Amino acid sequence: MLIRDRIRELRRIPARLLRPNPRNWREHPQQQRDILRGLLAEIGYADALIARELPDGTFELIDGHLRAELTPDSLVPVLLVDLSDEEAAKLLALLDPLAGLAQTNRHLLAELAQTVETENEAIRRFLDSLLDSPEEEPSQQKPPPEIPLNETYQVVVDCRDEAEQAALFQRLTAEGYSCRLVTL
Numbered sequence: 001m002l003i004r005d006r007i008r009e010l011r012r013i014p015a016r017l018l019r020p021n022p023r024n025w026r027e028h029p030q031q032q033r034d035i036l037r038g039l040l041a042e043i044g045y046a047d048a049l050i051a052r053e054l055p056d057g058t059f060e061l062i063d064g065h066l067r068a069e070l071t072p073d074s075l076v077p078v079l080l081v082d083l084s085d086e087e088a089a090k091l092l093a094l095l096d097p098l099a100g101l102a103q104t105n106r107h108l109l110a111e112l113a114q115t116v117e118t119e120n121e122a123i124r125r126f127l128d129s130l131l132d133s134p135e136e137e138p139s140q141q142k143p144p145p146e147i148p149l150n151e152t153y154q155v156v157v158d159c160r161d162e163a164e165q166a167a168l169f170q171r172l173t174a175e176g177y178s179c180r181l182v183t184l
Contacts (some may be wrong), residue, residue, distance in 0.1 A: 008082050010048060012075045015068040028066045036066055038120030047076040052088055052094075062092050086121055101133070104152055119140045156182075 004090065049064025059078070061068060068074060083091065113127045159165040172179050 006081045006083060006087075008053075008080045011078055011080055013051075013059060013078045014072075015074050015076045016072040017059060018064075018068045018076075018078070019054075019058055020065055020068075021061050021088070021092055023089060024061070024065050025093070026065065026096060028069075032094060032124070033066065033070065034122035035120075035126050036069060038118070038123045040067070042120060042123070045074075045077055048079045050081060050091070051081050052081050052083050060088070062088055063095055074146065120124065 044134075045067075047064075049067055050062040051059045051064075052062065054060055060079070062081070062083075064076075064078075081088075081091075110131055113131055116123075116127060118124055157168060159168060160181075165183075169179050171179055
């Protein structure tokens with residue numbers, strides 16, 4: 001299998017110049033913000049943000065929104081990638097969930113956590129919480145409950161443009177159909 005290298009370059013860019021991706025679906029609770037602030041204070045940047053350069057010369061983030069937000073005055077390492085809008089959306093949608101599929105070796109995590117020295121209370125509490133919540137063995141995990149779904153019958157129509165989409169929507173709703181507008 002041929003795997004393309006989509007990284008154009010590693011560049012250091014002022015974080016305030018990185019535009020948040022308007023499709024970014026991740027939200028960052030206070031606990032995560034506190035832990036990341038502590039990690040940046042104790043270690044600094046040890047991972048690059050991912051962005052793409054837009055035709056107008058601005059940079060749009062794909063990964064690293066919180067790091068950029070917390071350090072707006074810093075010069076941050078950014079992997080600039082050569083991705084289309086669709087490819088950037090795919091990476092934005094899949095990068096974090098894919099990493100979340102990794103499983104935890106509780107024994108190795110416990111050994112590693114015990115070697116971590118930190119003065120930051122948020123980091124310490126987080127490490128302790130990882131060790132205080134044992135995961136169930138796969139054989140003990142209950143399958144998710146089944147959710148009954150009502151059958152629906154739908155038609156998806158590709159339109160030439162937004163005007164045609166709006167006209168078709170108006171016509172079908174006038175005929176009594178329950179319609180939704182979707183733009184992909």
